[in-house]
Amino acid sequence: MLYKDVIKGNIRAVAKLIRKVDDRDGDFLEELKAIYPHTGKAFLIGITGNPGAGKSTLVNNLIKKFREQDKRVGVIAIDPTSPFSGGAILGDRIRMQKFFTDDKVFIRSVATRGTLGGLSRSTYDIIKVMDAMGNDVVIIETVGVGQDEIEISKLADVSVVVVVPGLGDHIQAIKAGILEIADLFVVNKADLDGVERTVMDLQYMLSMDPRQESDKPEIIQTIAEKGVGIEEFISKLYELKEKLKSSKYMENLGRERHKLELFSILDSLIEDKLDALLTDTRVKEEVEMLQNRKKDPYSLAESLLNEVFK
Amino acid sequence: MLYKDVIKGNIRAVAKLIRKVDDRDGDFLEELKAIYPHTGKAFLIGITGNPGAGKSTLVNNLIKKFREQDKRVGVIAIDPTSPFSGGAILGDRIRMQKFFTDDKVFIRSVATRGTLGGLSRSTYDIIKVMDAMGNDVVIIETVGVGQDEIEISKLADVSVVVVVPGLGDHIQAIKAGILEIADLFVVNKADLDGVERTVMDLQYMLSMDPRQESDKPEIIQTIAEKGVGIEEFISKLYELKEKLKSSKYMENLGRERHKLELFSILDSLIEDKLDALLTDTRVKEEVEMLQNRKKDPYSLAESLLNEVFK
Numbered sequence: 132m133l134y135k136d137v138i139k140g141n142i143r144a145v146a147k148l149i150r151k152v153d154d155r156d157g158d159f160l161e162e163l164k165a166i167y168p169h170t171g172k173a174f175l176i177g178i179t180g181n182p183g184a185g186k187s188t189l190v191n192n193l194i195k196k197f198r199e200q201d202k203r204v205g206v207i208a209i210d211p212t213s214p215f216s217g218g219a220i221l222g223d224r225i226r227m228q229k230f231f232t233d234d235k236v237f238i239r240s241v242a243t244r245g246t247l248g249g250l251s252r253s254t255y256d257i258i259k260v261m262d263a264m265g266n267d268v269v270i271i272e273t274v275g276v277g278q279d280e281i282e283i284s285k286l287a288d289v290s291v292v293v294v295v296p297g298l299g300d301h302i303q304a305i306k307a308g309i310l311e312i313a314d315l316f317v318v319n320k321a322d323l324d325g326v327e328r329t330v331m332d333l334q335y336m337l338s339m340d341p342r343q344e345s346d347k348p349e350i351i352q353t354i355a356e357k358g359v360g361i362e363e364f365i366s367k368l369y370e371l372k373e374k375l376k377s378s379k380y381m382e383n384l385g386r387e388r389h390k391l392e393l394f395s396i397l398d399s400l401i402e403d404k405l406d407a408l409l410t411d412t413r414v415k416e417e418v419e420m421l422q423n424r425k426k427d428p429y430s431l432a433e434s435l436l437n438e439v440f441k
Numbered sequence: 442m443l444y445k446d447v448i449k450g451n452i453r454a455v456a457k458l459i460r461k462v463d464d465r466d467g468d469f470l471e472e473l474k475a476i477y478p479h480t481g482k483a484f485l486i487g488i489t490g491n492p493g494a495g496k497s498t499l500v501n502n503l504i505k506k507f508r509e510q511d512k513r514v515g516v517i518a519i520d521p522t523s524p525f526s527g528g529a530i531l532g533d534r535i536r537m538q539k540f541f542t543d544d545k546v547f548i549r550s551v552a553t554r555g556t557l558g559g560l561s562r563s564t565y566d567i568i569k570v571m572d573a574m575g576n577d578v579v580i581i582e583t584v585g586v587g588q589d590e591i592e593i594s595k596l597a598d599v600s601v602v603v604v605v606p607g608l609g610d611h612i613q614a615i616k617a618g619i620l621e622i623a624d625l626f627v628v629n630k631a632d633l634d635g636v637e638r639t640v641m642d643l644q645y646m647l648s649m650d651p652r653q654e655s656d657k658p659e660i661i662q663t664i665a666e667k668g669v670g671i672e673e674f675i676s677k678l679y680e681l682k683e684k685l686k687s688s689k690y691m692e693n694l695g696r697e698r699h700k701l702e703l704f705s706i707l708d709s710l711i712e713d714k715l716d717a718l719l720t721d722t723r724v725k726e727e728v729e730m731l732q733n734r735k736k737d738p739y740s741l742a743e744s745l746l747n748e749v750f751k
Binding site for chain 2: 389
């Protein structure tokens with residue numbers, strides 16, 4: 132078992148456990164049970180935004196500042212990775228090199244590769260490992276606004292949405308859902324043309340938000356490439372953390388988060404069981420029956436479930 | 442049962458069945474089994490792209506042209522809907538009004554609202570209903586490139602990725618995954634500055650694609666607002682359909698699609714069972730145990746599964 136060394140913050144043990152959890156290998160579930168009481172200490176920051184918003188540069192700047200404050204930092208980059216190549220995106224490899232010699236910075240890319248869609252079944256577990264290993268801060272970075280981001284925003288203590296000026300259709304670019312997941316808006320690349328317009332659009336959108344003024348997300352500006360605005364960004368993050376901790380809203384959020392976690396674990400366990408049943412040969416046979424319309428997929432699914440949970 | 446009228450293309454029966462499927466109501470599963478032999482006839486077109494790419498306008502133009510050819514058209518707009526409001530986005534309502542009087546156009550918005558993340562559990566089923574009701578074409582529209590889009594691209598006969606000029610970081614904007622899901626790239630808003638650059642970036646990306654030249658996606662340009670390029674778009678779609686049908690690749694795709702469908706149905710059935718077990722009161726109680734750390738979520742998930750499938 133690795134959990135004892137993981138809790139002590141041993142990097143090699145952490146890397147091994149993450150691999151074990153990702154592979155659903157051996158007694159990984161017992162490991163997760165053992166680290167659970169040591170979780171709940173890290174400050175979980177969710178950062179999302181469209182491709183091209185400069186999230187990676189922004190996160191690099193955050194890491195640097197957190198390190199100057201001697202904080203231990205974990206980063207989980209969630210990739211809508213190609214289903215074919217399965218590899219991590221280039222940017223993350225470059226980033227990992229940058230902090231390669233710093234053993235207080237731990238970065239992992241996680242592919243969204245759940246068989247049944249949605250977040251990879253190990254994403255939640257890896258957040259737990261990053262938390263239990265003693266990170267002060269865990270940054271969870273996602274791309275775009277979709278189901279994944281909505282889930283992450285529920286798991287994170289503070290959710291940041293990064294936007295950039297000049298995305299064309301202003302209203303469309305700020306899609307349904309983005310308002311509710313944001314605790315803070317960061318307008319990055321604030322030296323580009325159209326920044327005032329982007330801020331105005333966000334303000335307009337927020338003016339229609341029914342929450343009271345003090346509960347609405349603030350808007351800050353950064354130029355991550357030049358390190359501009361990063362200190363304000365960090366102090367806003369801590370401000371929000373304190374504010375949310377003291378609010379009633381937080382209690383509901385906590386409940387929601389536990390519920391989501393539970394469902395995610397249920398999903399994982401079921402997938403594990405199905406994986407064991409549905410060998411490649413079996414899948415091939417069954418799918419042939421479907422292709423020849425000798426079976427319908429609904430009846431097949433019913434009989435498979437009866438089989439796996441008999 | 443509604444399936445007999447659905448197969449005949451009765452709009453009211455279709456709307457009722459979609460509601461029934463969405464609500465997982467009564468004998469919805471028997472209805473789906475009954476319509477299954479009548480599916481597989483519609484031309485399934487997946488269209489994805491970032492918010493602001495002009496997908497809605499493009500789809501409106503497609504509908505118009507298909508109607509001129511007297512084709513029956515179904516549209517499924519998949520929304521990363523706000524988890525709080527649950528409503529369809531404004532654009533879709535406006536769109537639905539436009540074709541309100543045409544009974545050969547059937548448009549539905551589907552929220553991505555799966556409890557366990559990913560596509561809503563009824564999305565696949567609604568595609569089947571749209572197929573079985575006798576549509577010649579079913580357009581499935583999604584936002585952004587993530588897990589949802591990858592799934593849809595496997596379900597669709599032809600997958601289109603819509604991009605627009607001037608998205609800032611050119612390389613970043615074209616994220617991992619987008620290459621593999623595209624059968625065709627549409628550069629929309631081709632009257633904007635930077636269109637040549639966008640086309641060049643796509644060409645550069647495709648030059649690194651290991652597939653042989655004839656298998657790589659083509660790039661076309663449209664100005665959907667002005668109806669420019671739509672005829673070429675449609676003829677490319679049919680060209681691709683024929684090309685893919687006659688290729689070996691299609692056989693693999695068919696297998697992959699059936700597999701994905703099967704897993705999606707398995708997932709839905711499990712969610713239904715869990716829903717029945719996990720009443721609001723029960724969830725509240727269990728979550729309280731988690732919050733007080735009286736239980737860990739892994740052990741809880743194990744015991745719930747034993748209970749539901751005993």
